[in-house]
Amino acid sequence: MLLDGQQAPSHPWEPTSPVLKRMLEETGLFQVDQVTSPPVGGDFSNFKPEFTKYQAVLLNYDTTDDQWPASLKASFEQYVRNGGGLVVYHGANNSFPEWREYNLMIGIGGWRNRNEKSGPYWYFKDGKLVSDNSPGNAGSHGARLPFQLVVRDSDHPITKGLPKIWMHAPDELYARLRGPGENMKVLATAYSDPANAGTGRDEPILMVLSYGKGRIFHSVLGHDLNAMSCVGFITTMQRGTEWAATGKVTQKVPAGFPTADTVSLKASYIPAPERRAPAQKKK
Secondary structure (H helix, E strand, C coil): CEEECCCCCCCCHHHHHHHHHHHHHCCCCCCCCEEECCCCCCCCCCCCCCHHHCCEEEECCCCCCCCCCHHHHHHHHHHHHCCCEEEEEHHHHHCCCCCHHHHHHHCCECCCCCCHHHCCEEEEECCEEEEECCCCCCCECCCCEEEEEEECCCCCCCCCCCCCEEEEEEECCCECCECCCCCEEEEEEEECCHHHCCCCCEEEEEEEEEECCEEEEEECCCCCHHHHCEHHHHHHHHHHHHHHHHCCCCCCCCCCCCCCCCCCECHHHCCHHHHHHHHHHHC
């Protein structure tokens, strides 16, 4: 299930959901049903997704107003707790700051008035994941620039075989994320450069968590279609979703995966105006 339907102004689901659906289906491993909730202010009384029909739920869902009824939250919690897979994509990191069980599922989040009451900051220091209880709001990023990811766990099925360091396309590098951080393993980090409004810390970018019997893959990458065209983003989203659904990864690392110095884009994912831009500049 690809669940969308609510958005912050900066995270519209209409352009990104078709790309996520295509991204998964082109592997030949997934059948993806798009389920769209009522918008903010809509009527949720008859919105009752059948979560148990699916091996995994992919959330493309950045709600600015927690309207889920208690019965819907309970159904979702039970689904994940009983072994359903969950994939948290980019803006879904921001949702539901007051929903305790959701924050246990995602581990860390940003924005929406999250602060020290939401849990500590989490980041890597001296090669280890640390927590920081300093007061302050959660969530920040600089301008969308390319940045390197550093794989912190090369043995996990999602990251096994990936380069230790690889370059991601221009994207929002989320920093100052905070939350309970329970049952969370960070697979990859990125350095948040103070020269680009960063923290000077190695920030969590790809994570896996457990919630009861459920497996959760959490990626903060992929703000827009250009970032989503990165082969690194595509590969980790495909592999992360397979792992969340089944507990294993059968997909090979594709040829042309980014290197430590080179961004690698899948041309068919790049919006048409951007595909034409390089040719125009060369003339």
